[in-house]
Amino acid sequence: MVKFFHHALKFRKDVCIGCSHCMNECPTQAIRIHGGKAELTDNRCIDCGKCYMVCPVGAIIVEADDLSRIFDYTHRVALIPNILLGQFPEGVSISQICSVLMEAGFTHIFEVEHGTRVLEDAMTKMMEEKELPRPLISTFCPAIVRLIQVRFPMFTDNLMLLKAPLDIAAMYYRRKLEEEGISPEDTGVFYITPCAAKIAAIKSPVGEESSPITGVINMDFIYNKIYTKVKQGLSGKGSCCLPAMQPLQPEEMVWSLTEGEAARMPGRTLAIDEVSNVIEFLEKMENEEISDIDFLELRACDQSCAGGILTSGNRFFTVERLRKRAEEAARGNDSMIYDTAGDSIRDHFDYLNEHLKVTQIKPRAMDKLDEDMEQAMLKMRKVQEIMKDLPYVDCGICGSPTCNSLAEDIVQGKAHVNQCIYVQKRWEQEGKLQPKESMEILKEIWGEDKF
Amino acid sequence: MAERMQFEYNVDGGNFTRAGFASSEIKKILKKLNVDIGIVKRTVVATYEGEVNIVAHAYSGTIYVDIDTERIRINLKDEGPGIPDIDQAMEEGYSTASSQVREMGFGAGMGLPNMKKNADEMHITSEVDKGTEVEIVMFLNNKE
Numbered sequence: 001m002v003k004f005f006h007h008a009l010k011f012r013k014d015v016c017i018g019c020s021h022c023m024n025e026c027p028t029q030a031i032r033i034h035g036g037k038a039e040l041t042d043n044r045c046i047d048c049g050k051c052y053m054v055c056p057v058g059a060i061i062v063e064a065d066d067l068s069r070i071f072d073y074t075h076r077v078a079l080i081p082n083i084l085l086g087q088f089p090e091g092v093s094i095s096q097i098c099s100v101l102m103e104a105g106f107t108h109i110f111e112v113e114h115g116t117r118v119l120e121d122a123m124t125k126m127m128e129e130k131e132l133p134r135p136l137i138s139t140f141c142p143a144i145v146r147l148i149q150v151r152f153p154m155f156t157d158n159l160m161l162l163k164a165p166l167d168i169a170a171m172y173y174r175r176k177l178e179e180e181g182i183s184p185e186d187t188g189v190f191y192i193t194p195c196a197a198k199i200a201a202i203k204s205p206v207g208e209e210s211s212p213i214t215g216v217i218n219m220d221f222i223y224n225k226i227y228t229k230v231k232q233g234l235s236g237k238g239s240c241c242l243p244a245m246q247p248l249q250p251e252e253m254v255w256s257l258t259e260g261e262a263a264r265m266p267g268r269t270l271a272i273d274e275v276s277n278v279i280e281f282l283e284k285m286e287n288e289e290i291s292d293i294d295f296l297e298l299r300a301c302d303q304s305c306a307g308g309i310l311t312s313g314n315r316f317f318t319v320e321r322l323r324k325r326a327e328e329a330a331r332g333n334d335s336m337i338y339d340t341a342g343d344s345i346r347d348h349f350d351y352l353n354e355h356l357k358v359t360q361i362k363p364r365a366m367d368k369l370d371e372d373m374e375q376a377m378l379k380m381r382k383v384q385e386i387m388k389d390l391p392y393v394d395c396g397i398c399g400s401p402t403c404n405s406l407a408e409d410i411v412q413g414k415a416h417v418n419q420c421i422y423v424q425k426r427w428e429q430e431g432k433l434q435p436k437e438s439m440e441i442l443k444e445i446w447g448e449d450k451f
Numbered sequence: 452m453a454e455r456m457q458f459e460y461n462v463d464g465g466n467f468t469r470a471g472f473a474s475s476e477i478k479k480i481l482k483k484l485n486v487d488i489g490i491v492k493r494t495v496v497a498t499y500e501g502e503v504n505i506v507a508h509a510y511s512g513t514i515y516v517d518i519d520t521e522r523i524r525i526n527l528k529d530e531g532p533g534i535p536d537i538d539q540a541m542e543e544g545y546s547t548a549s550s551q552v553r554e555m556g557f558g559a560g561m562g563l564p565n566m567k568k569n570a571d572e573m574h575i576t577s578e579v580d581k582g583t584e585v586e587i588v589m590f591l592n593n594k595e
Contacts, residue, residue, distance in 0.1 A: 287495050287496070287499040288495075363488065365482065365485075369483050373484055373520050377454040377520070381456065
C-alpha cells in the first residue's frame with residue numbers, strides 16, 4: 001500500500017508490553033495487537049498522539065532531531081511557540097528561559113506567533129471570498145488536517161489552504177537573515193514543538209513541497225533543560241538577545257489557545273478542541289445538521305496546543321499564564337524584551353503573502369472496504385455475516401479495537417474469526433476447537449509470555 | 452445480476468434527539484462502499500431532510516435503502532397527516548411547522564425543496580390522514 005504520511009510517532013517493539021491501552025484510545029482505529037505488540041496502520045494514523053499519552057511504559061516515542069544537529073549551522077534559530085513560555089511557573093522569567101536557550105547553543109530566538117499577523121490578514125481576506133465553501137476550516141492543527149483527509153474527505157475543500165504561523169515565522173526569519181548577508185545554507189531554523197503532529201507536518205508537509213524549517217526539537221526535552229538550569233541557579237543572569245522586533249500583540253499571544261483564531265475571524269465562528277469532540281461535530285456537519293457557520297477552528301488536543309503531548313506543564317495553568325501575559329501586554333507590560341524600534345514582519349508582507357498558500361489538500365479516505373464498489377458490497381455483506389457471530393462487547397481481546405473492526409479485518413484477510421474469545425468458547429463447547437488450539441490463538445495475539 | 456444491498460431504519464415521530472441517526476448510518480455505509488464523496492454528501496443531506504420531515508410531521512416512519520452499483524434508491528415512508536398540496540409544499544419557504552419546532556432550528560420550509568435540489572430524482576406521493584412517501588434516487592455512474 002502506498003504510504004501517504006510520515007509519522008513522528010514510533011512504536012518501540014522492545015519496550016511495548018502489548019497492554020492495548022493505545023489501541024483502545026486511538027480515534028481512527030489505527031492500532032492492532034499482534035504477537036504481544038502494538039502495530040500501527042500507517043495510513044489511518046493522524047499523529048494526534050492520544051496513544052503516546054496513555055502508554056504506561058513509554059513504548060511510543062516521538063521522533064525529533066537531536067539538539068546537536070543545530071551545530072551544523074552557524075546561525076541557529078530557535079523558533080519558540082508561546083506555549084513554551086506558558087510551561088513555567090511565575091518565578092521563571094521569559095528572559096531566563098531565553099538565556100538557557102542561548103546557552104544551549106542557539107544564536108537567535110524568535111516567537112512563532114509573529115507569523116500570525118500575516119496569516120490573520122490572509123485568513124480574513126479568504127473569509128471575504130464568497131465563492132469559497134462554508135464553513136472554512138483552519139489548517140492550523142496538522143492532526144486535524146489529516147483527520148479530515150482520512151475520515152472526513154468531503155471537507156477537504158473547506159480547508160483554508162494557508163500555511164501555519166510557524167512556517168510563516170520561519171520564512172520571515174530566513175529572509176531577514178539573508179538580507180543581513182547570511183548565506184541560507186548557514187541558517188538552521190529549529191522549531192520547539194509541543195506535539196507530534198507538527199513534526200510529521202514538517203517532515204512531510206501536506207500540500208507543500210518543502211518546509212522552511214530545518215529541524216524539530218521536542219518541547220519536553222527543552223523544558224527539562226531549562227528547568228534544571230533554573231533550579232540549579234546557573235542561568236538567568238546573562239542578557240538574552242532577542243531580535244529587534246515589534247512586540248507581539250495580545251491577540252497573537254493567545255492564537256494557539258482555543259478560540260485564538262475563532263475570535264479573530266468575521267461572521268459566525270466556532271472553536272472546538274479535543275479530537276473526539278471534533279469527530280462528533282464533523283459527523284453532524286456531514287449531515288448538514290449544522291450549517292450557517294462561517295469559520296471553524298478545530299484542534300486535536302484538549303485546550304489546544306496547551307495540551308500538546310510534549311508539554312510538561314499542566315494545560316490549564318498554561319492557558320491561565322498565557323492569557324495573563326496577553327492581558328499584561330494589553331496594558332503595555334510585556335516582560336519579553338523587545339527593541340520596539342526594530343523590524344516589523346509587516347515590512348515583508350508582500351514576500352510572505354506570495355509564499356503563504358499551500359497547494360490542494362487531497363482526500364485520503366480510509367473507510368472504504370474496497371476501491372471497487374461491487375467488491376466493497378460483497379465485503380460489507382461478509383462483515384454483516386461475521387457480526388452475527390460477534391458479541392458487540394468491543395473487549396479488544398481479539399487484538400482489534402471493536403467487534404466491527406475485527407469483522408472488517410477478517411474480510412480484508414488480516415484476521416480470523418477464531419480470534420474472538422466468545423467464538424472460541426462457543427467452538428470449544430461445540431467441539432470445533434480444542435482448548436489447546438484456542439490458547440495458541442491467544443498467544444499469537446498477546447504473546448507467549450502472557451500465558 | 453449485479454450486487455445489491457438493502458437496509459431499513461425506523462424513525463419515531465416527534466423524537467428530535469434521534470433525528471439524523473438513520474442518515475448517519477446511511478452515510479457510513481456509503482463511505483465504506485467507496486461511493487464518490489460528492490454523491491455521499493448529496494445523498495446524506497437529502498436523506499437527513501427527509502428524516503427530519505418524518506420526525507417533525509409524522510407519527511412514525513421507515514427509511515428503506517436500496518443500493519446497487521448503478522444507483523442508490525432511498526424510500527422514506529411515513530404514517531402521518533399527509534400533504535394536502537404537494538406543489539405548495541415544494542415551494543421554498545413554505546412551512547407548516549409549529550413555532551416550537553422552528554425554535555429548535557427546524558421548519559424553515561426548505562425541507563422538500565432542498566431534498567429535490569440534492570437528489571438526482573425525487574418522487575412524492577401523499578394521502579391526507581394516511582401518510583407520505585418520498586423516494587429519492589441518486590445515480591452513481593452519471594458523468595454529467
